[in-house]
Amino acid sequence: MFDPVLRSLLRLYPRAFRDQYCEEMLLFVRDRRNENDGAPRQVFLLLEFVWDLTIALPGIYLRDRRRFSECSEIGSGPITFRLVEAGRPSYWVVLASIILSLGLLHSIRSLHHCPGEGTNNGSAISMESSSLRK
Protein backbone atom coordinates (compact mmCIF):
# COMPACT_ATOMS: atom_id res chain seq x y z
CA MET A 1 0.00 0.00 0.00
CA PHE A 2 2.83 2.35 0.87
CA ASP A 3 4.45 2.53 -2.58
CA PRO A 4 1.35 3.30 -4.70
CA VAL A 5 0.25 5.99 -2.25
CA LEU A 6 3.73 7.46 -2.20
CA ARG A 7 3.98 7.51 -5.99
CA SER A 8 0.59 9.24 -6.20
CA LEU A 9 1.78 11.81 -3.70
CA LEU A 10 4.97 12.42 -5.65
CA ARG A 11 2.91 13.04 -8.77
CA LEU A 12 1.49 16.12 -7.07
CA TYR A 13 4.84 17.92 -7.34
CA PRO A 14 5.52 20.02 -10.47
CA ARG A 15 7.05 18.08 -13.33
CA ALA A 16 10.35 19.98 -13.33
CA PHE A 17 10.78 19.33 -9.62
CA ARG A 18 9.90 15.67 -10.05
CA ASP A 19 12.34 15.26 -12.91
CA GLN A 20 15.09 16.67 -10.77
CA TYR A 21 14.41 15.15 -7.37
CA CYS A 22 11.89 12.30 -7.64
CA GLU A 23 14.44 9.50 -7.65
CA GLU A 24 16.28 11.01 -4.74
CA MET A 25 13.08 11.48 -2.81
CA LEU A 26 12.25 7.82 -3.32
CA LEU A 27 15.67 6.88 -1.97
CA PHE A 28 15.10 9.22 0.94
CA VAL A 29 11.74 7.61 1.69
CA ARG A 30 13.26 4.15 1.38
CA ASP A 31 15.82 5.10 4.05
CA ARG A 32 13.12 6.49 6.30
CA ARG A 33 11.09 3.31 5.86
CA ASN A 34 14.08 1.22 6.87
CA GLU A 35 14.16 3.19 10.11
CA ASN A 36 10.51 2.48 10.83
CA ASP A 37 9.49 -1.16 11.02
CA GLY A 38 5.91 -2.25 11.58
CA ALA A 39 2.64 -1.24 9.96
CA PRO A 40 1.57 1.46 12.47
CA ARG A 41 4.88 3.28 12.16
CA GLN A 42 4.74 3.08 8.36
CA VAL A 43 1.25 4.61 8.39
CA PHE A 44 2.53 7.32 10.70
CA LEU A 45 5.44 7.89 8.31
CA LEU A 46 3.04 8.20 5.38
CA LEU A 47 0.99 10.77 7.29
CA GLU A 48 4.20 12.63 8.04
CA PHE A 49 4.95 12.78 4.31
CA VAL A 50 1.44 14.02 3.54
CA TRP A 51 1.87 16.77 6.11
CA ASP A 52 5.28 17.66 4.73
CA LEU A 53 3.87 17.74 1.22
CA THR A 54 1.09 20.15 2.16
CA ILE A 55 3.65 22.48 3.68
CA ALA A 56 6.20 22.30 0.87
CA LEU A 57 3.95 22.11 -2.19
CA PRO A 58 2.67 25.74 -2.39
CA GLY A 59 6.20 27.13 -2.19
CA ILE A 60 7.46 24.75 -4.85
CA TYR A 61 4.60 25.64 -7.21
CA LEU A 62 5.09 29.36 -6.64
CA ARG A 63 8.79 29.10 -7.36
CA ASP A 64 8.07 26.95 -10.41
CA ARG A 65 5.62 29.53 -11.74
CA ARG A 66 7.99 32.41 -11.05
CA ARG A 67 10.75 30.62 -12.91
CA PHE A 68 8.56 30.24 -15.99
CA SER A 69 7.65 33.89 -16.04
CA GLU A 70 11.21 35.08 -15.54
CA CYS A 71 13.07 36.51 -18.52
CA SER A 72 16.74 37.12 -18.77
CA GLU A 73 18.34 39.80 -20.92
CA ILE A 74 21.42 39.12 -22.98
CA GLY A 75 23.70 41.85 -24.24
CA SER A 76 23.81 45.55 -23.57
CA GLY A 77 23.34 48.65 -25.65
CA PRO A 78 20.73 49.27 -28.33
CA ILE A 79 20.19 45.59 -29.13
CA THR A 80 19.31 43.22 -26.33
CA PHE A 81 17.84 39.78 -26.51
CA ARG A 82 15.29 38.57 -24.06
CA LEU A 83 15.38 34.89 -23.36
CA VAL A 84 12.14 33.49 -22.10
CA GLU A 85 12.84 30.33 -20.20
CA ALA A 86 11.18 27.30 -21.67
CA GLY A 87 8.28 26.13 -19.64
CA ARG A 88 4.61 25.56 -19.41
CA PRO A 89 2.81 27.92 -21.83
CA SER A 90 -0.32 29.74 -20.70
CA TYR A 91 -3.75 28.47 -21.71
CA TRP A 92 -4.27 31.44 -24.06
CA VAL A 93 -1.10 30.60 -25.94
CA VAL A 94 -2.22 26.96 -26.28
CA LEU A 95 -5.66 28.06 -27.51
CA ALA A 96 -4.18 30.53 -30.01
CA SER A 97 -1.78 27.84 -31.29
CA ILE A 98 -4.67 25.41 -31.81
CA ILE A 99 -6.73 28.02 -33.70
CA LEU A 100 -3.74 29.00 -35.87
CA SER A 101 -2.91 25.35 -36.60
CA LEU A 102 -6.52 24.63 -37.59
CA GLY A 103 -6.57 27.71 -39.83
CA LEU A 104 -3.31 26.67 -41.49
CA LEU A 105 -4.59 23.11 -41.96
CA HIS A 106 -7.80 24.41 -43.52
CA SER A 107 -5.86 26.66 -45.95
CA ILE A 108 -3.60 23.79 -47.01
CA ARG A 109 -6.59 21.49 -47.55
CA SER A 110 -8.52 24.07 -49.61
CA LEU A 111 -5.43 24.81 -51.73
CA HIS A 112 -4.96 21.10 -52.27
CA HIS A 113 -8.59 20.58 -53.40
CA CYS A 114 -9.02 23.71 -55.60
CA PRO A 115 -5.59 25.13 -56.39
CA GLY A 116 -6.74 27.77 -58.93
CA GLU A 117 -9.49 29.36 -56.91
CA GLY A 118 -7.37 32.04 -55.38
CA THR A 119 -6.16 33.48 -58.73
CA ASN A 120 -9.37 35.14 -59.94
CA ASN A 121 -7.84 38.60 -59.86
CA GLY A 122 -4.90 37.36 -61.87
CA SER A 123 -7.15 35.97 -64.58
CA ALA A 124 -9.10 39.24 -64.68
CA ILE A 125 -5.86 41.15 -65.21
CA SER A 126 -4.80 38.80 -67.99
CA MET A 127 -8.19 39.25 -69.68
CA GLU A 128 -7.81 43.04 -69.50
CA SER A 129 -4.33 42.87 -70.97
CA SER A 130 -5.53 40.65 -73.82
CA SER A 131 -8.37 43.10 -74.63
CA LEU A 132 -5.86 45.97 -74.63
CA ARG A 133 -3.71 44.09 -77.09
CA LYS A 134 -6.71 43.80 -79.40
Add this chain to the structure above:
Amino acid sequence: MPKTKLTPLPQAAFQILLALAGEDLHGYGIMLRVLDQSEGKIKLGPGTLYSSIQSLAEGGLIEEIEAKKSSYSGDERRKYYRLTSQGRSLAREEAQRLAELLKTARKYNILRGDYV
Protein backbone atom coordinates in the same frame (compact mmCIF):
# COMPACT_ATOMS: atom_id res chain seq x y z
CA MET B 1 21.29 35.46 -7.08
CA PRO B 2 17.89 34.54 -8.50
CA LYS B 3 14.69 35.91 -7.08
CA THR B 4 14.22 33.35 -4.34
CA LYS B 5 13.40 34.37 -0.82
CA LEU B 6 16.67 33.57 0.91
CA THR B 7 17.08 36.73 2.95
CA PRO B 8 16.46 36.30 5.81
CA LEU B 9 17.39 32.69 5.45
CA PRO B 10 14.55 30.30 6.27
CA GLN B 11 15.28 28.02 9.20
CA ALA B 12 15.39 24.83 7.12
CA ALA B 13 17.74 26.42 4.61
CA PHE B 14 20.05 27.70 7.37
CA GLN B 15 20.12 24.27 8.99
CA ILE B 16 21.01 22.68 5.65
CA LEU B 17 23.86 25.16 5.14
CA LEU B 18 25.15 24.38 8.62
CA ALA B 19 24.87 20.65 7.96
CA LEU B 20 26.92 20.99 4.80
CA ALA B 21 29.54 23.16 6.47
CA GLY B 22 31.29 20.07 7.80
CA GLU B 23 31.17 17.70 4.84
CA ASP B 24 29.41 16.92 1.59
CA LEU B 25 26.18 15.02 2.19
CA HIS B 26 23.27 13.52 0.29
CA GLY B 27 19.63 14.29 1.09
CA TYR B 28 19.13 11.66 3.75
CA GLY B 29 22.52 12.49 5.28
CA ILE B 30 21.49 16.15 5.49
CA MET B 31 18.26 15.17 7.24
CA LEU B 32 20.18 13.10 9.80
CA ARG B 33 22.72 15.86 10.38
CA VAL B 34 20.00 18.48 10.85
CA LEU B 35 18.21 16.19 13.28
CA ASP B 36 21.43 15.77 15.19
CA GLN B 37 22.47 19.44 15.25
CA SER B 38 18.99 20.56 16.29
CA GLU B 39 18.96 17.95 19.09
CA GLY B 40 16.02 16.13 17.55
CA LYS B 41 13.84 19.22 17.16
CA ILE B 42 13.93 19.55 13.37
CA LYS B 43 13.13 16.54 11.24
CA LEU B 44 13.02 17.57 7.60
CA GLY B 45 10.55 15.77 5.37
CA PRO B 46 11.39 15.03 1.72
CA GLY B 47 9.31 17.92 0.34
CA THR B 48 10.77 20.55 2.64
CA LEU B 49 14.27 19.18 2.24
CA TYR B 50 14.37 19.02 -1.54
CA SER B 51 12.47 22.27 -1.92
CA SER B 52 15.11 23.99 0.22
CA ILE B 53 17.89 22.21 -1.66
CA GLN B 54 16.45 23.46 -4.94
CA SER B 55 16.30 27.09 -3.72
CA LEU B 56 19.80 26.91 -2.29
CA ALA B 57 21.21 25.34 -5.45
CA GLU B 58 19.51 27.95 -7.64
CA GLY B 59 20.91 30.68 -5.42
CA GLY B 60 24.42 29.22 -5.85
CA LEU B 61 24.70 28.58 -2.11
CA ILE B 62 25.16 24.85 -2.52
CA GLU B 63 26.21 22.79 -5.49
CA GLU B 64 25.60 19.28 -6.63
CA ILE B 65 28.69 17.18 -6.86
CA GLU B 66 29.47 13.83 -8.44
CA ALA B 67 28.11 10.83 -6.60
CA LYS B 68 30.56 9.08 -4.35
CA LYS B 69 30.47 5.77 -2.56
CA SER B 70 28.43 6.39 0.51
CA SER B 71 29.53 4.93 3.77
CA TYR B 72 25.85 4.64 4.57
CA SER B 73 24.52 2.57 1.69
CA GLY B 74 27.05 2.56 -1.13
CA ASP B 75 24.35 3.81 -3.47
CA GLU B 76 25.86 5.73 -6.36
CA ARG B 77 22.54 7.09 -7.63
CA ARG B 78 22.48 9.58 -4.80
CA LYS B 79 23.36 13.17 -5.41
CA TYR B 80 25.72 14.83 -3.00
CA TYR B 81 25.67 18.48 -2.13
CA ARG B 82 28.50 20.81 -1.21
CA LEU B 83 28.48 24.23 0.40
CA THR B 84 29.85 26.94 -1.90
CA SER B 85 31.91 29.89 -0.69
CA GLN B 86 28.86 32.09 -1.28
CA GLY B 87 26.78 29.74 0.87
CA ARG B 88 29.39 29.79 3.61
CA SER B 89 29.48 33.58 3.72
CA LEU B 90 25.67 33.78 3.77
CA ALA B 91 25.55 31.27 6.64
CA ARG B 92 28.11 33.39 8.48
CA GLU B 93 26.04 36.53 7.92
CA GLU B 94 22.93 34.77 9.18
CA ALA B 95 24.77 33.52 12.28
CA GLN B 96 25.98 37.06 12.95
CA ARG B 97 22.48 38.40 12.55
CA LEU B 98 21.17 35.86 15.05
CA ALA B 99 24.03 36.62 17.45
CA GLU B 100 23.18 40.33 17.36
CA LEU B 101 19.55 39.50 17.97
CA LEU B 102 20.58 37.40 20.94
CA LYS B 103 22.72 40.27 22.24
CA THR B 104 19.71 42.57 22.10
CA ALA B 105 17.52 39.99 23.85
CA ARG B 106 20.12 39.75 26.63
CA LYS B 107 20.34 43.51 26.90
CA TYR B 108 16.63 43.73 27.67
CA ASN B 109 16.72 40.71 29.99
CA ILE B 110 14.56 38.67 27.67
CA LEU B 111 17.11 35.90 27.77
CA ARG B 112 19.46 35.02 30.59
CA GLY B 113 22.20 32.48 30.88
CA ASP B 114 25.09 31.35 28.74
CA TYR B 115 23.53 30.23 25.50
CA VAL B 116 26.39 31.33 23.30
